[in-house]
Amino acid sequence: MDGKLIYLMGPSGSGKDSLIEAARVPLRALNCEVMRRVITRSAESVGEDAIGVTPEEFERRERAGDFSLAWRANGLAYGVAVEMDRRLKAGQHVLVNGSRANLRQALERYPALLPVLLTVRNDVLRERLLRRGRETPEQIEARLARNALFKDRRSSDGPVYHIDNSGNLADAVSDLLRLIELNVKPDQI
Numbered sequence: 001m002d003g004k005l006i007y008l009m010g011p012s013g014s015g016k017d018s019l020i021e022a023a024r025v026p027l028r029a030l031n032c033e034v035m036r037r038v039i040t041r042s043a044e045s046v047g048e049d050a051i052g053v054t055p056e057e058f059e060r061r062e063r064a065g066d067f068s069l070a071w072r073a074n075g076l077a078y079g080v081a082v083e084m085d086r087r088l089k090a091g092q093h094v095l096v097n098g099s100r101a102n103l104r105q106a107l108e109r110y111p112a113l114l115p116v117l118l119t120v121r122n123d124v125l126r127e128r129l130l131r132r133g134r135e136t137p138e139q140i141e142a143r144l145a146r147n148a149l150f151k152d153r154r155s156s157d158g159p160v161y162h163i164d165n166s167g168n169l170a171d172a173v174s175d176l177l178r179l180i181e182l183n184v185k186p187d188q189i
Contacts, residue, residue: 004183
């Protein structure tokens with residue numbers, strides 16, 4: 001495949017959706033488009049340009065081979081349409097809002113993908129999750145504990161690039177764009 005898959009991961013509340021939205025226009029200048037995810041709960045789509053479907057519709061699409069990637073996390077199902085493969089084959093770079101738990105599966109299918117982990121300090125993450133108001137304090141603490149497990153566990157044998165989003169969003173956007181520029185061939189931009 002001629003295009004590069006940029007596989008963005010990070011805990012809920014790390015700011016992936018905000019980073020993607022803020023980087024959307026400058027990504028296009030790098031010949032990179034953001035792929036919309038299909039998610040089994042429309043409420044999860046808030047803040048993200050996603051397609052909400054029922055669990056039954058997701059299962060139907062998955063059985064039909066409509067997804068390049070599909071995974072389950074936190075009681076939801078996520079998928080990325082096969083359109084991603086067409087874009088990659090055409091030489092376009094693609095950014096996907098992925099899952100840390102699904103990174104190995106993604107690497108098996110796309111060994112040259114660029115794995116990017118968006119990190120955030122626990123105190124900042126806790127505050128963001130509380131402010132969001134979708135979870136109880138107990139659920140938030142469980143998410144923080146799960147996040148600590150991922151920090152201690154390698155989800156890839158190769159390098160995973162880290163971007164800290166604890167501070168200014170513009171800094172995280174600059175870091176993402178610089179990382180992509182450094183990891184794609186100049187003639188692919």
